[in-house]
Amino acid sequence: MPQLKHFPLPDVGEGLTEAEILGWKVQPGDSVTVNQVFVEIETAKAAVELPCAYEGKVVELLAEPGQTVEVGTPIISIDVDPDGTAPSEPEPDSSGETKTLVGYGPQATSSKRRPRKAAPAAAVSAGTAQQALQGAMAGSLASPAVPAQATAPAAPAPEPPAPAAVPAGAAARGSVPLAKPPVRKLAKDLGVDLRALAGSGAGGVITRRDVETASAPAPAAPAPAAGTGARERRVPIKGVRKATAQAMVQSAFTAPHVTEFLTVDVTPMMELRQRLKSHPEFQGVKLTPLAFAAKALCLAVRRTPDVNATWDEQAGEIVYKDYVHLGIAAATPRGLVVPNVRDADGMSLRELAAALESLTATAREGRTTPAEMTGGTITITNVGVFGVDTGTPILNPGESAILAFGAIRDMPWVVDGQVVPRKVCQLALSFDHRVVDGQQGSRFLADVGALLADPATAITY
Structure with missing residues (x-):
């Protein structure tokens, strides 16, 4: 048995x-x-x-x-x-x-x-x-207001019945329609609801032809007016998109956001990056400007730990964290995800560069583990990779600060009284004003900017 x-x-x-x-x-x-x-x-x-x-x-x-x-x-x-x-x-x-x-x-x-x-x-x-x-x-x-056994009967099908209508008694076969996996995938790709179809195969199995027929436009339908639903697509809100939307709404209407901006001459940082790329220690590692921004953020947290704290509403406490789990906002085919680099504050520049390269590659492949998606303490969103100068980022729920790192551009800059071309980028810091005061947020942003403008100041931290 x-x-x-x-x-x-x-x-x-x-x-x-x-x-x-x-x-x-x-x-x-x-x-x-x-x-x-x-x-x-x-x-x-x-x-x-x-x-x-x-x-x-x-x-x-x-x-x-x-x-x-x-x-x-x-x-x-x-x-x-x-x-x-x-x-x-x-x-x-x-x-x-x-x-x-x-x-x-x-x-x-x-x-x-x-x-x-x-x-x-x-x-x-x-x-x-x-x-x-x-x-x-x-x-x-x-x-919830209607008992299951009191469900109202379905409305009668219009005359003549549409070919895709579900016949009487179809609900008795259960809520899972009968179709093979390739047919289910085709229906998902074409946006066809299998539960609305009557299968023409043996035993009521839904076939590929059933799905293709249901997805085809009605031959006698009049041409739609401009702006109507015929040129629209409807996609269910689920998965990463649903979770991101809920988290952003919760964050935006729970934590009082303040955003400050700073324009920085990062020419010295870019020159150092160029030198380090040929250094033996950095061979085989993709040394990006984001790695420098991550290192600068981790150093600046030491002087302003409030940006790395959490407001615990339920306990009535502010939780200060003596570690940095650095979140990196990554755009993936599944939507926005924020995996984090554990204990980023204890890493060297090379270790950070390698960790960021691995993290972003894994995220884009959709293989980020659940452990890598939770427990972040502060986040960087690298909007510069899209050619964007800056923005007003929304806090990742449970965190008190997020830094937007903008595109690095050749711009005119005054140096020693002379206008010269320099490498310039814009930073934007959003922070939770319940935890971080304006003075603290400004100092943190200024520290990050100073470290990018003159990486040699890192030895003073």
Whole structure:
């Protein structure tokens, strides 16, 4: 008799409650071992590959690629005794305990999420696991003011019925439409909602032709007027974009922002950079102006530790941190992410340059780990790489300062009474006025500027 284990979506240690299934690495019938990567998920912060907690044979995949699943929901069913040689074991009960994935999350904790109405128990048989997952999803989509059993019937289809309309009784098959993974990917690329289609394949399976037909424009539709929705695209707000939006709104309307600006002649810094690039110690390292800005920021924090502190509203305290986990705002195909360099204040210029190069490359590939996305203490946003002079950056939540590093340009500058061409950039510092006073913010910005204008002053810190 099969001994089934249902693997729930784990807490990957980010404080998030849901994730999207990007793709499965296994299929029903495949054998899996402990810690074998079996699925890739995307949270609001990073793409993560999950290792399996069981050894056995895959019985059923309980979530589809592109589906968003809540933490604690079963996503795969595994027979841990495919040979039928081990004694039967009962399924673990649904005590609410959150299993911790190897290498992720808290070590001993219980789920604190609000219990859901009519949520299925974790111990379900292989034959009912899919129904349990669908029921949980339907419960989360229902309005809290209307009981699930009182859901109003769907409105009748217009006459004549559209070819993509769902036939009566389709809802009884569950909320997960029947379609193969390539068809699901095509639907996602074309923006087609599979739940709105009636499959023309055997057993109601949605085919590629069904998706292509649903995505094609109506042949007899009149030409739309300028500015109408025919020339618009609608993309669901989820993942990194959703998390970034929520964080920025929370930060902008919680912390009183103040932004100050400083224009700096960084010619000496650029000359030093050119000399160091040929130095044997810096061979094989991409020495960017951002590395100099990061080093200057870490040094300036020593004289103004308030910019590296956190306002703890709940505890009624200001938390001063004797370390710098330097966040670097990075633009990626998935949106804006802010991974951080741990203990950046203890690094040399070369170590910082190497760490920044590795961090940005990993972020652009979407492989930043959850640990690298949390715990930052102060941030740099390098708007100069886009040719932008400066801006008014919004604080990363939980931090008290963020520095915008602008483009370095050849500009006329007065030196010893003479107008000469120099390398000039603009800095902008936004800070939380609850923690950082104007005098402290100004001194910190001036210190960063002085270190970039004359790197030799670093020996005085």
